[in-house]
Amino acid sequence: MSGPSQSNPEIIRAKSQMVDYLAAGSKPKADWRVGTEHEKIGFSTKDNLPLPYDGPCSIKAMLEGLQRFDWTPVFEGGNIIALKRDGASVSLEPGGQFELSGAPLETIHQTCGEVSRHMREVREVADEIGAAFLSLGFRPDTKLEDVPVMPKGRYKIMRDYMQKVGTMGREMMFRTCTVQANLDFGSEADMVKKFRVSLALQPIATALFANSPFTDGKLNGYKSFRSRIWMDTDPDRTGMLPFVFDEGFGFEQYVDYALDVPMYFVHRDGEYLNAAGKNFRHFLDGKLDILPGETATMQDFEDHLSVIFPEVRLKQFLEMRGCDTGHWDELCSMPAFWTGLLYDQAALDAAWDMIKDWTAEERQTLRNEVPTHGLQTKFRDVTINDLAKQALEISRTGLNNRARLNAHGENETIFLQDLDAMVAAKRSNADRLITKFNREWAGDISRVYQECVY
Template sequence: MSIPQSGGGPIESHEQLAEYLESGCKPKESWRIGTEHEKFGYCRDTLRPLPYDGPRSIKAMLEGLRDSYGWEPILEQGNIIGLELNGANISLEPGGQLELSGAPLTSIHETCDEVNEHLREVKSVADGIGAGFIGLGTAPTWAHEDMPQMPKGRYRLMTDYMDKVGALGKQMMYRTCTVQVNLDFASEADMVKKLRVALALQPVATALFANSPFLEGKPNGHKSWRSRIWRDLDPARTGLLPFVFEDGMGFERYVDYALDVPMYFVYRDGKYINALGQSFRDFLKGELPALPGEVPTLSDWADHLTTIFPEARIKKYMEMRGADGGPWRRLCALPAFWVGLTYEQGALDAAWDLVKGLDAETREGLRVAASVDGLQGQSNGVRILDLAREAVAIAEAGLRARCIPGAAGLIPDETHFLNALQESIESERTPADELLERYNGPWGGDLTPIFTEYSY
């Protein structure tokens, strides 16, 4: 989750809210790729999650990365809660999941190099303290009570709120991991088309990256339990945003939606002030109960936008949020999939043609089916496998049209990063299917081997 935003004075007019989003518009030559992924840390001898503090801990990991690789620390109330270096950030999810928020880069080649270097650094530090890291959509064996709580005020407030608005919010916070990619848009019209494609095809991404079939040591009946969690978290701030597909969609319409999402907090002087359930509209009028008489800054608006969790969302860029965390190849495949679909106009037009006939009921049905059945899911006669096959083909064509070489010109383009997805489509098997086969076969119903066979 995000670190506090900074910059921007008091909001003096409603128009500034949409202008903030619109200020992210960039010409195509300035578009970049920002990949984020999360992973679970654990103690190698006990297979228990890493605590925050102690010689074998999340804190020790952050300090080791700082001392060995030159990362600059980010502190909250004197506690190290993140790192930054060269436009990239390392941050903590509520249960200690370690997240890399990558720098804005120009190609998937660069993104994969960044991921590879980061995982090498993490493994080096982890090996030194007897820790390991694994990429899965949900914690496979740990209960909520097993998870540590990171010393971040934002998370303390959110934890208190989650039980009031849904049944599974704390599972999301403490026991899930994702991989996502952040992408740019050129204009309002470009944003709208990309967001519609992103939301309509997010179930396909969920299915292709499904990697969370276990909960507390047993199969949970879903290929992506992480996706299931998001359907029972907080309906005010999650979902596929049907209004995006209606006439009149634009930055202002997204602002109206965001203003209707209840607040979590206001960040002031290094502290999170409780504004749970309060209204940003009241804040704009200087009537926020948490800060009576005070009006928000653009930083407050930026913070509020980070507390909205639809399957795809916009800030000054667009975030694709539907995929489970997973193995190394899929950390590179996720940005390849979405860049291929959206960064060439021909591919974007083809992707929209693929999904524009889906109605809201079918899109939501596909979302549910993806979490339960993965690539075998369907809704109203639309099969996810068929959509996935066509979407990956469009993405491949888009990457080929980009024609960005790698390895000093030895690799002609970025299409090979889709290989893992093409293999899934050919076999009709997701990572979750492979895990379930191992669980029911050679592992004999014991998940202990998952740590040795699937750790980074």
């Protein structure tokens, strides 16, 4: 979940400014980069309880300890809430989920190096304070009311509003963890094709990375409960965006969609003003009641874009948002999967051919059923596992064509190996965890704190 943008005080006087803002994300292929974000669940190794914000074993202690690695602290209201370094950031999510927002990098080799460095740093500090982090997409046994609340102003606004628009918004905020890849586009037409392909294939990625089968210490009946939660969080700002497949879709149509999504807040002078449920179009006209006569700026628009949560989100790049956090290697395989599909023209064309005749109803049905059935979800006369195998073959072609090599002469296809194994076995992480819980763990959820740790 993104924080407030850097200051952009330009007053919005026409819709074209917002359209141009999105269009400015277009880059020549040589400048395309990959950004990877992932969250993880912190806990005390003494008692498996979640990390509070403050104290000797806490989120604050983690943020302070990591500064030895040249991270610069970011404060809000006197509290340290994030770290910055070389285009990357470490931040805390509403329930203390610890997030790395990686820098835009040229290759998956670099991405994996960044993830590995971050994990080594986190482990060094965590070991000193008696903490560790889980590689799961949902808190396995901590009840919602027992999750600590982090001291960030926007989260109180969101927490209060979530109860009015869905039944699971607080679950999303406080108990879920995701891994996300951010990818570039070359033009409006390229953005549209990538948006459509990635939206259609997002349920396949959800099934591959399904990793949240536990709630309150028990099996919850889902492969990806995190994905199920997003289906009842806030229908105004989530979902599969069928209009993306409409003829004529482009930057302007996404701006129109974004302007109709209710607001959360306005950020002014370091404070978050509660604008939950209000209309951004009124703000454009200087008619927002909490700031009478004041007109929205481009910073306000950027902030607004950051609190829209569809399965694929458009900013000045495209964000893949459908996956549960997984173990260390999967934090590299997830961006590799999408990079192979979207960054080579032959692969992108093949992916489009794969999904171009899927109907809006079929895409939505996949979205609805994958959280429960995962790789075993039926589609026409095949399963999602069959589609995942096909998508992986296309991604492999794309990564081979990119031919980005590491020091050992290996290209980026090495990062697909875990996914290949899943498809061959027809079993995701969730499937394996369900079997372990029912058999060798004998229903003892505490085993996750030994077996699902970074």
